[in-house]
Amino acid sequence: MRDTFEVAGGSVVGTHHIQPLRWTNNQDAFCFESTPTVTAAIVCDGCSSAEHAEIGAHIATRFLTNRLITLCEQRPNDDLDRIIKEARHELIIQLDDCIRVLGGSYRHTLFEYGLFTVVGAIITRDKTITFSIGDAHLFVNGDHCIAGPFPDNKPPYLAYALVRTEIDEALTRVHIHHQLPTSEVQTVLIGTDGLSDFIAKSDISLPGKAELLGPIAQFWEQDRYFANPDMIRRRLALANRAIGDYPGLLTDDTTLITIRRKGGEPLCMSG
Numbered sequence: 001m002r003d004t005f006e007v008a009g010g011s012v013v014g015t016h017h018i019q020p021l022r023w024t025n026n027q028d029a030f031c032f033e034s035t036p037t038v039t040a041a042i043v044c045d046g047c048s049s050a051e052h053a054e055i056g057a058h059i060a061t062r063f064l065t066n067r068l069i070t071l072c073e074q075r076p077n078d079d080l081d082r083i084i085k086e087a088r089h090e091l092i093i094q095l096d097d098c099i100r101v102l103g104g105s106y107r108h109t110l111f112e113y114g115l116f117t118v119v120g121a122i123i124t125r126d127k128t129i130t131f132s133i134g135d136a137h138l139f140v141n142g143d144h145c146i147a148g149p150f151p152d153n154k155p156p157y158l159a160y161a162l163v164r165t166e167i168d169e170a171l172t173r174v175h176i177h178h179q180l181p182t183s184e185v186q187t188v189l190i191g192t193d194g195l196s197d198f199i200a201k202s203d204i205s206l207p208g209k210a211e212l213l214g215p216i217a218q219f220w221e222q223d224r225y226f227a228n229p230d231m232i233r234r235r236l237a238l239a240n241r242a243i244g245d246y247p248g249l250l251t252d253d254t255t256l257i258t259i260r261r262k263g264g265e266p267l268c269m270s271g
Helices: 053-074 080-102 106-113 158-162 195-200 231-239
Strands: 005-012 028-034 038-046 116-124 127-133 136-140 143-147 175-181 187-191 254-261 268-270
Touching: 005 028, 005 038, 005 231, 028 053, 028 254, 038 053, 038 187, 038 254, 053 080, 053 106, 053 116, 080 106, 080 116, 080 127, 080 158, 106 158, 116 136, 116 158, 116 187, 116 254, 127 136, 127 187, 136 175, 136 195, 143 175, 195 254, 231 254
Parallel strands: none
Antiparallel strands: 005 254, 028 038, 028 268, 038 116, 116 127, 127 175, 136 143, 136 187, 187 254
16 A cells, blocks of 8 residues: 555653663564555554563564565455454464573563553555554544553553463453544554653643644644654654753653555555
């Protein structure tokens, strides 16, 4: 769908993850790809209390994006719900293999490297779907769906399908939010739960500037975000500039991918 839609993405570490004498990596990850027949986009949010959750998040975004593209191209007439569920199952198998290779206590290693949520979008010639496993923000044509927060602030990470936990296993399955004909789609945006701050603080000034942070719609309305592949990250980074004792606006790692109908050059990016 690269002749019909253009895609851009960006991410920034949250202010609560930057502490004196201790730096915490951005534990979000994103990946998107467009071919002549399919656009797929995935955002993952690694567990902030895990030591290396960004590793699992990066693996998952790349694996799911590539696998969804492949399955959609191999089976263009198949149901997208079925394809998403199949890709989820294959990711669980790959995650299990990775954890076993890393060694140590299976549960400890899984919780250290493999806890992440999933937010996704697929656009084919006929159908568009958004979906999630865990916390998420999802927009289609401006219609906003929110997944989470979950009880006790415990997201149902996909990895919980591999071990016994107090989390209901059904919550680790794919949840569909939007389903509509692609002919009706103008814009799509998916993001981690860190977008909650951006949405809530749209009428607050950027640190050190008179300019307001602005509405979330800017990411699909303004050309600059598609013209420059680093512009979304820059905007998020401006929101999180530390000015004196003021730490910035976005407390949690914040990541988004935006898609709009316009057409453009082939796109493939991860971050």
